[in-house]
Amino acid sequence: MSEQHSREAPHLTCVECQRSLQEYLDGGLEKPESMRVFLHVRDCTDCAEELGRIEQLVALLESLPEREPPAEFDARILASVPYDSYRAMAGLRRARVPVFLEEESLPAWMRARAVRYAGTAIAVVAVAARLTGLLPDTAVTTVVAAAGLVPGAAYALQGMARRLVLALGQSGERA
Amino acid sequence: MFDRRADLKLIRRCKLGEEAAFQEVLTRYRAAIYNLCWRMTRNDEDARDLAQEVFIKVFTLLDRYDEQYAFSSWLFRIATNHCIDHLRRQRLRMLSLERDGGSDDEEAEMQIPADGPQPDVVMQRREALEKLEEVIADLPPHYRVITLLRHDQQLSYEEIAETLQLPLGTVKARIHRARNMIQQILAARKYEI
Ligand SMILES: [Zn+2]
Numbered sequence: 224m225s226e227q228h229s230r231e232a233p234h235l236t237c238v239e240c241q242r243s244l245q246e247y248l249d250g251g252l253e254k255p256e257s258m259r260v261f262l263h264v265r266d267c268t269d270c271a272e273e274l275g276r277i278e279q280l281v282a283l284l285e286s287l288p289e290r291e292p293p294a295e296f297d298a299r300i301l302a303s304v305p306y307d308s309y310r311a312m313a314g315l316r317r318a319r320v321p322v323f324l325e326e327e328s329l330p331a332w333m334r335a336r337a338v339r340y341a342g343t344a345i346a347v348v349a350v351a352a353r354l355t356g357l358l359p360d361t362a363v364t365t366v367v368a369a370a371g372l373v374p375g376a377a378y379a380l381q382g383m384a385r386r387l388v389l390a391l392g393q394s395g396e397r398a
Numbered sequence: 399m400f401d402r403r404a405d406l407k408l409i410r411r412c413k414l415g416e417e418a419a420f421q422e423v424l425t426r427y428r429a430a431i432y433n434l435c436w437r438m439t440r441n442d443e444d445a446r447d448l449a450q451e452v453f454i455k456v457f458t459l460l461d462r463y464d465e466q467y468a469f470s471s472w473l474f475r476i477a478t479n480h481c482i483d484h485l486r487r488q489r490l491r492m493l494s495l496e497r498d499g500g501s502d503d504e505e506a507e508m509q510i511p512a513d514g515p516q517p518d519v520v521m522q523r524r525e526a527l528e529k530l531e532e533v534i535a536d537l538p539p540h541y542r543v544i545t546l547l548r549h550d551q552q553l554s555y556e557e558i559a560e561t562l563q564l565p566l567g568t569v570k571a572r573i574h575r576a577r578n579m580i581q582q583i584l585a586a587r588k589y590e591i
Pocket residue numbers: 236237238240263267268269270271
């Protein structure tokens with residue numbers, strides 16, 4: 224196995240092997256490289272001992288005792304946070320939308336819920352009337368239905384565009 | 399090691415001025431940052447002051463945090479720089495007191511006194527850990543910090559590279575070098591761990 228391997232890649236020298244031991248332990252080596260270290264350590268007492276020393280050292284390093292911050296540690300930090308300026312900034316971020324996307328830029332009658340619902344109802348009734356033969360003319364039906372849908376559609380589209388712009392603006396700020 | 403997505407959510411809440419979010423970030427990282435500062439200085443008061451200053455700085459400058467990196471990397475970078483600056487200032491004060499500056503080379507800071515305690519004493523584990531802390535404290539600051547990030551905070555090589563803004567190769571070489579230094583100092587002082 225090891226001879227077959229040595230035909231593909233030359234064996235490591237001890238210096239090369241010891242340079243790779245830390246990464247070998249951390250699992251940071253590519254498979255073939257890791258295999259070469261494994262084979263070298265298996266056959267070389269010096270490098271096996273060095274590996275043992277590193278393992279022991281790393282185990283100790285990873286078990287250093289943890290210290291608790293003093294009791295009043297958090298208070299001074301939390302007292303110094305400029306909460307208000309973050310809140311003020313958050314308000315500014317929210318307001319960043321072009322004027323025509325503000326809800327108020329639509330005429331009041333179009334925004335009124337009663338108008339939007341009534342318009343939608345008219346459109347539905349017109350289409351239903353055409354389907355049942357009460358309204359003979361398709362062109363008339365289309366005009367009536369379209370007119371009925373205008374307030375609701377305008378309101379919905381504007382809302383969608385506003386949310387999109389806000390979302391894009393926020394992710395733009397973060398990038 | 400740290401939950402990157404959860405951190406990002408928290409930081410966004412912080413940016414809206416939500417007090418509970420700041421408290422949560424602090425709870426998540428206070429021990430890590432305090433211990434890093436403690437091991438860099440080995441002094442309770444310095445560690446407390448440095449760690450508090452790090453959090454105050456971070457919490458004040460959240461708008462400068464670039465979200466394409468992990469928050470933990472940014473936090474550890476600020477903590478690392480703050481500790482190293484502190485050590486540098488401390489060293490300059492000492493030098494100006496002595497009026498006899500030695501070499502400016504960082505490596506020159508590393509002293510390997512051979513007159514440690516009695517040689518060939520096999521120490522108990524607790525004692526071994528104390529010796530190891532002492533040895534880490536004697537590493538040059540940049541090697542000290544990389545050892546702590548790797549083995550104490552258990553960051554990956556990639557996370558350390560992002561934190562210290564160093565190429566991956568440099569990170570690996572420094573971790574390797576730092577470990578060699580530790581072994582050298584241990585051997586020179588005849589510490590057995
Ligand atoms: Zn060997």
